[in-house]
Amino acid sequence: MKAELQPGFHVNSNMPGDDYLIPIKLTWNKDPLEAEQVTYPKPQMEKLSFSPKPISVYTGSFEIGTRFKAPESAMPGMAFMNGKLRYQACNNKECLPPRTVDVRVTLDIQ
Amino acid sequence: MSKTALVVGVGSALACALLWTGCSDFGVKPVAKAKEVQKPAAAFSLNGAVGQPMPGFSLKDANGQMVRPADYKGKVVLLDFWATWCGPCKIEIPWFIDMERQFKDQGFAVLGVSMDEDGWSAIKPYVQNMKMNYRILLGNDDVSTAYGGLDSLPTTLLIDRQGKIASVHVGVTMGKEEFKNAIVQLLNAPHDRASAVDSGSALALLTRPSAR
Numbered sequence: 489m490k491a492e493l494q495p496g497f498h499v500n501s502n503m504p505g506d507d508y509l510i511p512i513k514l515t516w517n518k519d520p521l522e523a524e525q526v527t528y529p530k531p532q533m534e535k536l537s538f539s540p541k542p543i544s545v546y547t548g549s550f551e552i553g554t555r556f557k558a559p560e561s562a563m564p565g566m567a568f569m570n571g572k573l574r575y576q577a578c579n580n581k582e583c584l585p586p587r588t589v590d591v592r593v594t595l596d597i598q
Numbered sequence: 599m600s601k602t603a604l605v606v607g608v609g610s611a612l613a614c615a616l617l618w619t620g621c622s623d624f625g626v627k628p629v630a631k632a633k634e635v636q637k638p639a640a641a642f643s644l645n646g647a648v649g650q651p652m653p654g655f656s657l658k659d660a661n662g663q664m665v666r667p668a669d670y671k672g673k674v675v676l677l678d679f680w681a682t683w684c685g686p687c688k689i690e691i692p693w694f695i696d697m698e699r700q701f702k703d704q705g706f707a708v709l710g711v712s713m714d715e716d717g718w719s720a721i722k723p724y725v726q727n728m729k730m731n732y733r734i735l736l737g738n739d740d741v742s743t744a745y746g747g748l749d750s751l752p753t754t755l756l757i758d759r760q761g762k763i764a765s766v767h768v769g770v771t772m773g774k775e776e777f778k779n780a781i782v783q784l785l786n787a788p789h790d791r792a793s794a795v796d797s798g799s800a801l802a803l804l805t806r807p808s809a810r
Contacts, residue, residue: 489606497603508682508724538685576683577603582750582769583684584603585713591606 489552496579498545501531516571527553644746653744657735674784675757676708682724686770687752693774698732708732
């Protein structure tokens with residue numbers, strides 16, 4: 489899953505290192521496939537004016553990977569997996585509210 | 599209008615139709631065009647809010663006490679919408695702590711309205727850690743709507759003694775001294791007249807930062 493941020497904005501990584509920051513999180517429904525592993529990209533450590541220490545963020549374009557597993561009973565052919573992406577974006581002067589957006593991938597079960 | 603910073607694509611036209619925004623950025627058109635729903639016009643907008651009465655609200659503080667704007671009639675109020683997850687908000691909070699201490703005896707008060715969805719369990723430890731000495735209220739969807747939707751945080755309003763909006767700041771747009779100057783101007787204004795902050799002495803009207 490590819491995401492692209494507007495210039496100047498960042499989202500917290502999946503492990504922002506501060507309990508108050510809202511991490512990015514990709515989750516998937518349980519059917520028809522099982523999401524075995526979600527792989528987040530390597531974050532940048534960015535020093536921002538409001539934080540005494542660098543925070544772990546994504547900027548620009550990045551991709552989040554998911555490994556799916558099909559159950560034995562899965563029928564070959566096209567399948568959709570629905571999920572949700574939760575994130576919260578800021579620049580160095582303002583923050584947008586946290587968002588949860590629906591995502592969907594089309595997969596070919598063979 | 600809602601603001602967006604992130605565009606998500608998963609290579610599927612159907613996926614694109616589900617996305618919050620930005621389908622055209624990927625050159626993919628939705629399979630079926632969604633029926634457009636006309637949203638009702640917002641009753642209040644921060645644009646052009648200067649000089650308007652501050653919108654009403656009824657929110658609880660950390661002690662469970664209900665707080666309304668009328669409780670602060672005759673006082674200059676700095677109304678700050680913030681959240682524990684808002685990094686830039688952290689820049690201003692120490693300023694507001696200082697201003698509460700410096701000006702409270704002159705008829706000034708800071709009101710911090712937290713928009714944390716997790717409620718007091720998130721807010722109280724943060725308030726204690728930051729040593730916030732001013733009244734904190736728990737915000738909700740109603741107050742967000744009343745104040746134009748609160749597209750971003752921090753959103754800070756200065757309110758004069760007559761309960762009128764003197765200035766609006768979306769994002770960290772002013773320095774500490776500029777805020778102080780604006781507060782002093784309002785504290786010294788004649789009590790029987792509403793006042794917008796003089797742009798010669800401090801940023802006035804609606805100010806917001808540009809993205810870096």
